[in-house]
Amino acid sequence: MTSANVPYDVAVLGGGNAALGAALTARRAGARVLVLERAPRHFRGGNSRHVRNLRCAHAAPTDILTDSYSPAELLDDLVRVNGGETDETLARIVAERSAECVDWMRVYGVRFQASLRGTLHLSRTNAFFLGGGKALMNSYYAQAERLGIDVQYDADVVALEVDDGVWRGATVETRGERRRVTARAVVLAAGGFEANLGRLREAWGDAADNFIVRGTPYNTGTVLHAMLDTGAQSIGSPSECHAVAIDGRAPKFDGGIATRLDSVPLGIVVNRDGERFHDEGEDFWPKRYAIWGKLVAREPGQVAYSIVDAKVRDRFIPSMFPPIEAVSVRELAAKLGISAAALERTVTDFNAAVRPGAFDHEQLDGCRTVGLARDKTNWAQRLDTPPYWGYPLRPGITFTYLGLRVDERARVLFASGEPFANVYAAGEIMAGNVLRRGYVAGIGMTIGTVFGRIAGEEAARHAAR
Numbered sequence: 060m061t062s063a064n065v066p067y068d069v070a071v072l073g074g075g076n077a078a079l080g081a082a083l084t085a086r087r088a089g090a091r092v093l094v095l096e097r098a099p100r101h102f103r104g105g106n107s108r109h110v111r112n113l114r115c116a117h118a119a120p121t122d123i124l125t126d127s128y129s130p131a132e133l134l135d136d137l138v139r140v141n142g143g144e145t146d147e148t149l150a151r152i153v154a155e156r157s158a159e160c161v162d163w164m165r166v167y168g169v170r171f172q173a174s175l176r177g178t179l180h181l182s183r184t185n186a187f188f189l190g191g192g193k194a195l196m197n198s199y200y201a202q203a204e205r206l207g208i209d210v211q212y213d214a215d216v217v218a219l220e221v222d223d224g225v226w227r228g229a230t231v232e233t234r235g236e237r238r239r240v241t242a243r244a245v246v247l248a249a250g251g252f253e254a255n256l257g258r259l260r261e262a263w264g265d266a267a268d269n270f271i272v273r274g275t276p277y278n279t280g281t282v283l284h285a286m287l288d289t290g291a292q293s294i295g296s297p298s299e300c301h302a303v304a305i306d307g308r309a310p311k312f313d314g315g316i317a318t319r320l321d322s323v324p325l326g327i328v329v330n331r332d333g334e335r336f337h338d339e340g341e342d343f344w345p346k347r348y349a350i351w352g353k354l355v356a357r358e359p360g361q362v363a364y365s366i367v368d369a370k371v372r373d374r375f376i377p378s379m380f381p382p383i384e385a386v387s388v389r390e391l392a393a394k395l396g397i398s399a400a401a402l403e404r405t406v407t408d409f410n411a412a413v414r415p416g417a418f419d420h421e422q423l424d425g426c427r428t429v430g431l432a433r434d435k436t437n438w439a440q441r442l443d444t445p446p447y448w449g450y451p452l453r454p455g456i457t458f459t460y461l462g463l464r465v466d467e468r469a470r471v472l473f474a475s476g477e478p479f480a481n482v483y484a485a486g487e488i489m490a491g492n493v494l495r496r497g498y499v500a501g502i503g504m505t506i507g508t509v510f511g512r513i514a515g516e517e518a519a520r521h522a523a524r
Contacts, residue, residue: 066091066241066242067090067091067092067093067209067240067241067242067243068085068090068091068092068242068243068244068518068519068522068523069081069082069085069090069091069092069093069242069243069244069245069246069515069518069519069522070092070093070095070229070240070241070242070244070245070246071085071092071093071094071095071245071246071248072095072216072229072245072246072247072248072249072282073094073095073096073097073105073246073247073248073249073250073282073486073488074094074095074096074097074098074103074104074105074210074212075104075105075106075107075108075196075248075250075486075487075507076104076105076107076110076192076195076196076199076486076504076507076508076511077248077485077486077487077506077507077508077510077511077514078094078096078105078246078248078249078485078486078511079094079196079199079200079203079511080199080485080507080508080511080512080515081246081248081483081485081511081512081514081515081518082094082203082208082246082515083167083199083202083203083206083208083515084511084512084514084515084516084519085246085515085516085518085519085522086203086206086207086208087206088515088516088519088520088523089519089523090518090519090522090523092208092209093208093209093210093211093240093242094203094208094209094210094211095211095214095216095229095231095240096210096211096212096213096214097213097214097215097216097249097277098212098213098275098277099212099213100212102275102277103196103200103212104192104193104195104196104200104275105250105274105275105277105278105487106250106273106274106275106278106457106458106487106503107192107195107196107504107507108192108193108196108275108315109191109192109273109274109315109316110188110191110192110195110316110501110503110504111187111188111191111192111316112174112181112185112186112187112188112500112501112504113157113160113161113164113185113186113188113501113504113505113508114133114157114184114185114499114500114501114502114504114505115128115133115157115158115160115161115184115185115186115501115505116128116129116130116132116133116154116155116157116158117158117161118158121161122171123161123171123172123173123174123186123187124174124182124183124184124185124186125182125183126183127183128183128184130151130154130155130157130158131154133153133154133157133184134147134150134151134154136499137150137153137154137493137499137502138150139497140347140349140497140498140499141493141494141495141496141497142495142496142497144495144496145492145493145494145495146294146492146493148467149465149467149492149493150493152467152509152513153493153502153505153506153509153510156509156512157505157508157509160186160505160508160509161186163508163512164195164508167198167199167202168198168199168201168202169188169194169195169198169199170188170189170190170194170198171186171187171188171189172187172188172189173187174186174187180343180421181500181501184500184501185500185501191316192316211231211233213233213234214231214232214233215231215232215233215281216229216230216231216249216281216282216285217230217231217232217237217281218230218285219282219285219286219289221286221289221479221482224473224477224478224479224480225479225480225481226244226245226479226480226481226482227241228240228241228242229245242522243481243521243522244481244482244483244517244518244519244521244522245481245482245483245518246469246483246484246485246511246514246515246518247282247283247286247463247471247482247483247484247485247488247489248484248485248486248488248507248511248514249278249281249282249283249488250275250277250278250280250283250458250486250487250488251278251280251283251300251458251459251460251461251462251487251488251490252278252279252280252283252284252459252461253272253274253278253300253456253457253458253459254272254274254275254276254277254278254279254312255278255279255280256268258279258280258297259456261297262296262297262298263298263356266356266357266361269356269360269361269362269453269454270302270356270361270453270454270455270456271305271307271309271310271311271312271314271318271453271454271455271456272311272312272313272455272456273303273305273309273313273314273315273316273318273319273455273456273457274312274313274315274456274457274458275312275313276312276313278458278487280459282488283461283462283463283488286463286471286482287463290473290474291463291464291471291472291473291474291479291482292463292464292472292473292474292475292476293461293462293463293464294461294462294463294464294489294491294492295459295460295461295462295491295492295494295495296460296461296495296496297459297461299459299460299461299491299495299496300352300353300456300457300458300459300460301349301352301456301457301458301459301460301494301498301503302349302351302352302353302356302454302455302456302457303319303348303349303351303352303454303455303457304319304320304323304328304348304351304352304354304355304363304365304452304453304454304455305318305319305320305352305452305453305454305455306318306319306320306378306379306380306450306451306452306453307362307450307451307452307453308380308451309379309380309453309455314379314455317378317379318378318379318455319348319378319455320365320375320378320450320452321348321375321376322365322367322371322375322448322450323339323348323351323365324339324340324420324437324438325367325371325374325375325420325438326339326365326366326367326368326371326442327339327365327366327405327406327409327435327442328351328363328364328365328366328452329363329364329366329397329402329405330358330359330362330363330364331358331359331360331362331363331364331396331397332359332397332398332401333392333397333398333400333401333402333404333405334401334405335405335409335431335433336354336358336363336433337350337351337354337433338433338434338435338436339435339438340426340427340435340436340437340438340439341436341437342423342437343423348498348500349497349498349499349500350497351452352454352455352456353454355452355453355454356454361453361454362451362452362453363451363452364395364397364449364450364451364452365449365450365452366391366402366406366442366447366448366449367442367447367448368442368443368444368445368446368447368448369444369445369446369447370440370444371420371440372448374420378450380450382448382449382450383395383448383449383450383451384446384447384448384449385445385446385447385449386445386446386447387445387447388402388403388406388442388447389402389403391447391449394449395449395451406442408431409428409431409435409439409441409442410441410442410443412428412429412430412431412434412439413426413427413428413439413440413441414426414427414428414429414439416439418438418440420438423437424437424438425437426438426439426440427439457503458487458490458503459487460490460491460494460495460496461491462484462487462488462489462490462491462492463484463488463489464489464492465483465484465489465492465510466478467513468483468513468517469483469484469485469489469510469513469514469517470482470483470517471483471484471489480521481518481521481522483513483514483517483518484510484514485507485510485511485513485514485515486506486507486510486511487503487507489506489510490503490506490507493506494506
């Protein structure tokens with residue numbers, strides 16, 4: 060094993076949004092920075108390659124955002140979707156500093172566009188990246204090169220050296236060759252363990268075999284678990300994650316945002332027995348879409364089906380895969396491989412329970428059913444206009460919530476609550492401090508951007524002592 064010859068002030072382990080945010084911030088503060096990205100260059104950026112937007116507070120309409128969205132409202136949304144299970148101090152930091160994110164990103168070449176319409180309901184709360192996450196990360200890496208940040212690709216961190224609370228270095232493997240990397244401080248931004256199928260099975264049992272990993276195959280949790288082995292305090296449950304219902308025909312890894320289905324609120328969702336199992340209209344999609352992955356995971360075979368009719372076919376972003384189409388409910392059931400009698404009974408009962416109302420998919424319209432075991436509370440319309448469309452659903456994991464506990468300075472903490480001397484964390488590896496069991500669209504990018512900047516600031520400050 061060889062040692063790196065160039066001395067660095069800050070080493071950043073990871074190559075996504077949080078990692079580059081930390082690297083750029085530390086470099087601007089005068090630090091000599093090294094970024095270790097496990098993926099090859101063409102897959103750089105982690106899960107951030109697949110994102111579309113970032114949730115951010117703002118006081119008035121802007122060129123890309125409508126109305127206003129206060130930090131207090133953002134915090135309230137975040138606490139509510141988590142059922143109150145969040146570190147409110149850190150969540151408040153995310154909410155308040157989210158207002159800085161758009162302007163900060165623009166400094167580094169990130170461009171934005173107005174949000175899409177339809178079931179997303181995000182024009183007031185989320186800033187959309189022009190070109191998506193790939194363009195975002197390309198802008199960051201271009202700026203990193205201009206600023207003199209060293210980036211090493213195919214750099215797999217296989218071990219950490221921590222002694223008496225001080226990070227001493229890391230063992231990095233590239234194409235079979237191992238070397239030792241050192242720096243005065245380290246920022247851990249290497250993601251969660253969602254691509255580690257063995258770890259998922261430990262948390263979910265055999266059901267995990269039917270999960271699909273929406274994001275990068277490189278997030279296997281090596282850095283996370285290495286830090287936990289050193290005595291770092293964990294936060295969050297290994298079975299909690301950002302998991303959405305995605306098209307069941309998606310690839311096992313890296314299908315990204317294009318595999319997500321936005322049709323769920325506009326129709327019904329049934330399991331393989333042809334039965335509904337949850338209220339499809341309980342809240343706006345950005346606040347509730349992330350519950351559907353875990354809901355599907357609990358159904359037989361970890362499969363479900365989103366069913367809509369022709370009345371709404373132009374009201375949602377379609378999947379990258381074509382819908383399964385039929386002229387009758389019975390024909391659709393046969394094509395989906397579920398009982399025709401069961402699905403016809405479910406649709407008949409649902410249609411009979413729909414109450415008259417003014418359907419409006421852009422607001423909570425109160426169009427509901429009455430008398431069902433699981434009533435639909437908004438956007439309920441009769442399924443009676445062929446052709447009918449069906450989409451198979453599987454749980455699609457974006458990232459896991461088990462992470463490292465940090466303080467407001469992004470310092471990683473021991474179980475005792477004392478901080479490591481020179482170890483900071485940002486992004487998915489610490490998102491469990493804020494996200495325990497829920498999700499609201501775009502907040503992962505907000506956490507990564509806010510704490511990436513904090514971690515970069517603090518690491519550079521430590522290195523300058």
